[in-house]
Amino acid sequence: MASIRLKAVNKTFGQHKVLDNINLEVEDGEFVVVVGPSGCGKSTLLRIVAGLESPSSGDLAFGDRVVTKVPSYDRNIGMVFQNYALYPHMTVFENLAFGMKAHKTPRAIIRQRIEEVAHLLDIRSVLQSKPGTLSGGQRQRVAVGRALVRSPYAFLMDEPLSNLDALLRERMRVELRRLHEQLHIPTLYVTHDQTEAMTMADRIVVMRDGRILQTGTPEEVYHRPETVFVAQFIGSPPMNLIRLKTLTDGTIAMDSPSAPVVPVPSWVRAGRHAGDLLWLGFRPERVVPKGAVAGLDLAATVIRVETLGARYHAHGSWGGSPITWVTTNSVGLAPASTTTLTVPWNQIHWFDNQTAARIVETESELLQVEAGAAQ
Numbered sequence: 001m002a003s004i005r006l007k008a009v010n011k012t013f014g015q016h017k018v019l020d021n022i023n024l025e026v027e028d029g030e031f032v033v034v035v036g037p038s039g040c041g042k043s044t045l046l047r048i049v050a051g052l053e054s055p056s057s058g059d060l061a062f063g064d065r066v067v068t069k070v071p072s073y074d075r076n077i078g079m080v081f082q083n084y085a086l087y088p089h090m091t092v093f094e095n096l097a098f099g100m101k102a103h104k105t106p107r108a109i110i111r112q113r114i115e116e117v118a119h120l121l122d123i124r125s126v127l128q129s130k131p132g133t134l135s136g137g138q139r140q141r142v143a144v145g146r147a148l149v150r151s152p153y154a155f156l157m158d159e160p161l162s163n164l165d166a167l168l169r170e171r172m173r174v175e176l177r178r179l180h181e182q183l184h185i186p187t188l189y190v191t192h193d194q195t196e197a198m199t200m201a202d203r204i205v206v207m208r209d210g211r212i213l214q215t216g217t218p219e220e221v222y223h224r225p226e227t228v229f230v231a232q233f234i235g236s237p238p239m240n241l242i243r244l245k246t247l248t249d250g251t252i253a254m255d256s257p258s259a260p261v262v263p264v265p266s267w268v269r270a271g272r273h274a275g276d277l278l279w280l281g282f283r284p285e286r287v288v289p290k291g292a293v294a295g296l297d298l299a300a301t302v303i304r305v306e307t308l309g310a311r312y313h314a315h316g317s318w319g320g321s322p323i324t325w326v327t328t329n330s331v332g333l334a335p336a337s338t339t340t341l342t343v344p345w346n347q348i349h350w351f352d353n354q355t356a357a358r359i360v361e362t363e364s365e366l367l368q369v370e371a372g373a374a375q
Helices: 042-050 092-102 107-121 136-148 166-183 194-200 218-223 228-233 363-370
Strands: 004-013 016-026 031-035 057-062 077-080 154-158 187-191 203-208 211-216 240-246 252-254 277-282 295-308 311-318 321-327 338-344 348-352
Touching (some): 004 042, 016 211, 092 136, 107 166, 203 218, 211 218, 211 228, 228 277, 240 321
Parallel strands (some): 077 154
Antiparallel strands (some): 004 057, 277 348, 295 338
């Protein structure tokens, strides 16, 4: 069974550590998306898997075969780059055939494979055209086709949709995912776009500063972010984060001039001392009008409202801290007006300020939250 396995992989350039103890597995037929901000090391990770870079330490294996020192041309990897890297002086057919010719594949097999791939990707009508005459979507299909004709062991994709306009990007996300479900080979996809990660991945790997912060399904990463960074990086608009401070009497209030006291569950308060800080987080789309459910009530002042067709993004403040919420009803959202909102108790996330890590609930504490028993 095909798989990609990285074990304790590190990469340094001079004194700069680009990858720090990367452990990752992409199983047979799995579509894994690596997401993170520019400079986090995700493209370097992909280049190491492709054989274009060598790790400073650690091991890389394809299935049971260790390929850490195997040259790129012997890894049988299909790679799609951001800029497509098509030869402008060659036809589409010649671009597709180039890699197989370099490996001295018989002409009959080359033609057969190109016909199969062209049919799969719906590019038969442009086989005799040159890349300069094609649309962005067609060029993207040709780039995928060139990787596909050699029947690769795995697919590596480095931000392949970033040069497309928004509408075409959306269509190609669906096309790439459909193609993966037909081929069912390990795929490692790199992007800085969290929408691509959420819509395409079987599993998401969130990176920052050369480290993996969290790995999980899109639902796991979205609903239970393990760090403050993941909470804000995944989701649009990003999660609201309110900094709280423990007071001398043991209560916890917003760390702002008005400092309203916030009802914090006992298991979050446990062991905290005066001056200790923590973060309260909630997703903008989880906010509801007051009275709809039991939860944390917010008296929010409206600052600005963005209209996005079927929904509105309202930006305001609560106790001096900026917050955003999503609604389908713009009534009562005039700038400078005040509205009372509620965040259900089971939609609130707690993070430690010092470690920026999630304060993990036990099973009994989760039941307490579900029952709305915040103390």
